Amino acid sequence: MKLTLYQVDAFTDKLFGGNPAAVIPLQEWISDELMQQLALENNLSETVFFVPAGGTDEYDFHIRWFTPAAEINLCGHATLASAWVLYHILGYEKPTIRFHCLSGLLTISRQGDIISMDFPAWKPQPLKDFPADLAVALGFVPFVNVYKYRDFLVELENEEAVRNCQPDFVRLKRMGEKAIITARGVEVDFVSRFFAPIVGIDEDPVTGSAHSQLIPYWAEKLGKTNLRAKQLSRRGGDLWCDYLGERVTIAGKCVFFMKGEINLK
Template sequence: MTTPLYHIDAFAQTPFSGNPAGVCPLTSWLPDGLMQQIAAENNLAETAFFVPRAEAGAEYEIRWFTPAAEVDLCGHATLASAHVLWQHLGFAHEQVTFHSQSGPLRVRREESGRLVLDFPSRPPQPLTAHPTGLADGLRATPLHVLAARDLVAVFSSEAEVLALKPDFAQLLGIEYLGVIATAPGSGGVDFVSRFFAPRVGINEDPVTGSAHSTLIPYWAAKLGKNALRARQVSPRGGDLWCALREDRVDIGGYAVTYALGEIHLPA
């Protein structure tokens, strides 16, 4: 038994940048354990699996797995999945809808080739105290700490975020899926971020679309503007074009194909 596998660099315009994702288009779901094994074997931040919705045409079901766990929302692997549909599978519609644990997620393609995710907005709420172990885990003390699905640690400058050298063993004790470090940007970028998620097998994620469901409403309120440019300043790095639309966010970026092939599975 074989299934196709695409290796896509998302939030990137050239290979070796952005966030690599595995994408497996399926005709029907594989067993959960097998999808987790495939994600672990791929050893990428996430592997996305999607199947068509019966008679829906432009609608699919999608799930995402890190090497260690299934997650409820993933931006870069959704962007990568849409890229595979348009670039490799002859998808002819202007927009695709993926149905997920986090509700319907739409992706549209602009004339420039940029893909735009329509994701839920998840505004973070301030915490009255810093969670135990956060400063030790980041080896730095943030100005403010907020929380949604992920913990948000706000710093005063991009340089502070770039300088972080986390203790990932300490961050394992933080009771959130991931820890986002963020600060105002420079050079035409409104804000920057890094994302650490050792609890789900990802010490540092190169570019995290789902984190921007939380970052966009935060920085839109802070900066008084709804259209924002963002950059994730991981070693690979990636650029995002963002907008807040009431209870939804737009997260735009490019994607490129790095490799494609087949997975040989046990019968």
């Protein structure tokens, strides 16, 4: 059996920027074990697989995402990369793409070279008490607020504090948690970084699912629903965001890197 793999840099307009995703289109599902092995072999933050839905008018494709260590329930950059492959390589011509996933229905559209994703809004809740190890794991950087939905969301004093934070990934992994750090931006509305050693990713370059939590937080804090965001990883990423109440839209650009063939004997 042979599979085609596309590697796409998402949330960027520059090669070697954004977050690289391995995209493997399928006609039917292969085993979970094999998908996990392929994700480990690719050794990117996510490898994404999708298959045609067939026999339903509710959505167009089923989609699943794997880190090198585990399957996850939502991934923005690999969804963006999948949509780019469908639109630009596989000849998909409908105005929207409807993906069905573990987090429900995701609707994708495009305007020019910007692809927009309709994602769930995960509004984080304030935490009065949080593990003391969180401060240690984040290098004792001063906290402004600590919130949580799926992940810890920690607001820091400013963009420089986010940029310079040096986490203890071993301790964070031992806690069994993922963490977002964020602050008001200098040139954009907010900046962030995302750490997930528990699923094999010390720092994710650009994280759509984190913005499902960040957008409601900053929309309420800044009193605006249209937001520009930047993720301050080494590769960096740019996102256009909108808060719609129960949903958010996360938009960005993609750059194609390579096409390959996987030979499974």
